[in-house]
Every structure is written in structure tokens, then in C-alpha cells.
Amino acid sequence: MLKRVGLWGFVLGGVAIAVWGAFGLLAPSTSCRGVEMGPGDVCHTSGLAAEDSGKAQRYEDRMTVARQQAPFIIGAGLAMATFGMLLTREGKRATG
Numbered sequence: 001m002l003k004r005v006g007l008w009g010f011v012l013g014g015v016a017i018a019v020w021g022a023f024g025l026l027a028p029s030t031s032c033r034g035v036e037m038g039p040g041d042v043c044h045t046s047g048l049a050a051e052d053s054g055k056a057q058r059y060e061d062r063m064t065v066a067r068q069q070a071p072f073i074i075g076a077g078l079a080m081a082t083f084g085m086l087l088t089r090e091g092k093r094a095t096g
Contacts, residue, residue, distance in 0.1 A: 004088065011084035018077030025070035030062040037062065 029036065032043030041059045 007084055007088045011081050011088070014077045014080030014082075014084055016077070017080060018074050021070050021073030021075075021077055024066060024073060028063055028066040028070065030059065030066055032057075 031037055032041070037043065037059045039059055043057045043059075043062065045055045045057065
């Protein structure tokens with residue numbers, strides 16, 4: 001019983017990841033150190049010593065990366081949910 005609950009939790013987790021990825025694809029957003037960025041903003045990165053590394057990312061660059069990652073997140077969530085469903089079916093066949 002506990003195994004079945006865990007598997008359904010795994011399936012629901014996969015669905016949640018896929019939905020999160022879909023929202024990221026439909027309405028992407030980006031932030032720099034917790035502050036929401038807008039068009040024209042620049043985020044300066046820092047190194048390990050918390051100094052300005054001289055590198056900067058534009059809002060447009062960060063949005064491009066967010067849009068490119070969304071399909072992978074959706075696919076990973078759906079693959080996770082599908083795998084969980086297959087495991088629950090196998091468990092039913094083995095016990096029933």
C-alpha cells in the first residue's frame with residue numbers, strides 16, 4: 001500500500017513538473033538576485049569572492065534561455081509521470 005502511494009506521488013510530481021514547464025513556456029519570466037527583470041535590464045554576475053566578475057547578462061538573453069529550457073522541463077515531467085504510471089501498472093499485475 002505504501003509503495004503504491006509513493007508511486008502515485010511520483011506520477012503527480014511528474015505532472016506538476018510538466019505543468020510548471022508549460023507555465024514557463026507560456027509566460028516566461030526571469031529575475032536577477034530575486035528582483036524581477038524587464039526589457040533592457042542587465043544582470044551583472046559575481047564570482048566566488050562576491051566581486052563583480054565583469055560579466056553581464058541581458059534580459060533578452062535570459063529570456064531566450066528560459067524559453068529553450070521549457071520544452072525539456074515539460075518532456076522530463078511527462079517522462080517521469082509515464083514511468084510512474086508504468087510502474088503502478090506493473091505493481092497491479094504482480095499483485096492482482
